[in-house]
Every structure is written in C-alpha cells, then in structure tokens.
Amino acid sequence: MSDTRAGFVALIGEPNAGKSTLLNRMVGAKVSIVTHKVQTTRARIRGVAIEGESQIVFVDTPGLFRPRRRLDRAMVAAAWTGAADADVVVMMVEAHRGITEGVEAILDGLKERETGRKVALAINKIDRVASEVLLKLTKDLNERFAFAETFMISAEKGHGVEDLRKWLAQEVPAGPWLYPEDQIADLPMRMIAAEMTREKLTLRLHQELPYQLTVETENWEERKDGSARIDQVIYVARDGHKGIILGKKGETIKGVSQAARAELQEFLGRPVHLFLQVKVRPNWLEEKERYSEMGLDFKDGNA
Numbered sequence: 001m002s003d004t005r006a007g008f009v010a011l012i013g014e015p016n017a018g019k020s021t022l023l024n025r026m027v028g029a030k031v032s033i034v035t036h037k038v039q040t041t042r043a044r045i046r047g048v049a050i051e052g053e054s055q056i057v058f059v060d061t062p063g064l065f066r067p068r069r070r071l072d073r074a075m076v077a078a079a080w081t082g083a084a085d086a087d088v089v090v091m092m093v094e095a096h097r098g099i100t101e102g103v104e105a106i107l108d109g110l111k112e113r114e115t116g117r118k119v120a121l122a123i124n125k126i127d128r129v130a131s132e133v134l135l136k137l138t139k140d141l142n143e144r145f146a147f148a149e150t151f152m153i154s155a156e157k158g159h160g161v162e163d164l165r166k167w168l169a170q171e172v173p174a175g176p177w178l179y180p181e182d183q184i185a186d187l188p189m190r191m192i193a194a195e196m197t198r199e200k201l202t203l204r205l206h207q208e209l210p211y212q213l214t215v216e217t218e219n220w221e222e223r224k225d226g227s228a229r230i231d232q233v234i235y236v237a238r239d240g241h242k243g244i245i246l247g248k249k250g251e252t253i254k255g256v257s258q259a260a261r262a263e264l265q266e267f268l269g270r271p272v273h274l275f276l277q278v279k280v281r282p283n284w285l286e287e288k289e290r291y292s293e294m295g296l297d298f299k300d301g302n303a
C-alpha cells in the first residue's frame, strides 16, 4: 500500500519571468533530467522533483507573450500545449514589472482555456520590491483571475519555493510515480528522439498542430555498421488529424522526418534511419502502455 502521487506541472510566464531558475531550484541537481541539448530543443519534460511521496513532473513551456511573428506563434502554441497537458499550472509574474501587456495576454489565454484545472500564482523576484507593492499586485492579479493559491517567491534566493513545492506535491493526482527512481537521472534517449520529431512537427504545422498529438519511439536498433534505426509513431486523436500530419502527397511528414533525422544524426554523431508512422488513437491519454513507451512508468507498486 502506498500513498504516492504524481502529475504534470507547467510553469508559464513571460520570457525572463524566472521559470528556469525556479525549476532548477525545485528539481535540484540530483534529480534533474535536464540536459543542455534537451533545453535547446524545448523538450516537453524538463525535470522531476520529489517531495515526500509525490513526484512532480515539470513540462516545458517556452515564454508566453502576444505572438506577432510566425515562429513566435509556434512557440506560444507549444507553451499552451504544455499547459494543457498539465495537471496543475503555475503562472509566474515578475513582482517589479507588475501587470504588463504580456501578463494580460497570459491571463486572457488562461481564461480562454478555462478547464477547471488549478492555476497557482507565483509572484517572483520579491527581493526587488517593497511589501506594499507586493500586496497590491497580489490583490490586482487575484481580481483578474481565480487563482487557486498565491505564492510570493524569490526563485533566485529560494524564498517561498519550498511552500510552492509542498503545495504542488499535494495537488498532483494520487497514483503511482511516473518515473522509476533510478531513471530520473537520465532522460531516456528514446524520449529525446521523440521530442525532436515533435518539435519539427510544431515548427512546421504551427497552430495547425493537432491537439493531443504525441510522438513515441517504438523501436531503437543499433546496427552493426554504426548507424541507428529509429521507428517512431505519431499518435493523433482523430482521423482528420492524420491528413494534417501527412500533408499533401505526404510532404509534411517527409519534411518533418528529414529535419528530425538531421538533428538526431547531429546529436548522436552517427547515421540515423528514421521511420515515422501516423496512427489514430482516440484514447491514448488513458492507456498505460503509452506512458511507458514515452519513458514514463505506470507500473503498479512503484513507490
């Protein structure tokens, strides 16, 4: 019998809000699965924190802002996808900057995507402002959005971070840990490879990227000639989404495959043969196997 809990948490905020600093504090060097390369490819899972019986898995969310250029739109869409996949969302606001245009845009985004999921407010960089400013900002922000809880933190100095982590630990759903303890130190290569393909899809499809899309590495074969054969499946929720991924005459998936293969080759330093398939799985979120194939663990008794 165990009382373990585990779930996904998305940190959202404007660029520079302090998301990385906070993440590093909460995750700690020992259990960080962040590699340099993964950061630059904007992997969806950035780190795992353990607090008591809870495992908190942080999903990556690039900075949010009102997008103007195409690439910006793709990045912002990716950030919102991360937030949509999460069990709990933490919105970070910089204390000394207050309610900027960017903060307003995020609040609008949260309201548009209201899903009943809890959103906590973390006012960061409190070391830079006086307490009156902080109290007023807390009040103003809470009037604009129904935050489940407000935390005043300094990610850099560590103030309030422990409280936030403890709160998150009790908010993630009850259930077995998603990562076995011994796997936390290494982000499995299969997952990194899947993230690369996902990133190429995001860059190519922008806001057309189907909701609930997931990429999994099904097979990884080291060949005698030093190359690697990697088979991946792109799961989509609906039949109509399949066509979007394939593109006209298969052009989209071909482009994605070429770009992902090039990046994988560079990352691994050896030739890669990448095979992509698109499959429709309406209920993938409920399927345990999906999690294990993503490098996540859903086995029972994994406390």
Ligand SMILES: Nc1nc2c(ncn2[C@@H]2O[C@H](COP(=O)(O)OP(=O)(O)OP(=O)(O)O)[C@@H](O)[C@H]2O)c(=O)[nH]1
Residues within 6 Å of the ligand: 013, 014, 015, 016, 017, 018, 019, 020, 021, 022, 062, 063, 124, 125, 126, 127, 128, 153, 154, 155, 156, 157
């Ligand atoms: N004074 C102060 N500075 C902080 C605090 N937290 C973060 N910073 C600084 O804010 C800057 C941005 O922090 P990051 O953690 O890189 O911000 P980010 O949100 O991950 O930024 P993007 O990756 O661009 O989205 C860095 O220079 C940090 O040192 C804080 O609590 N107080």
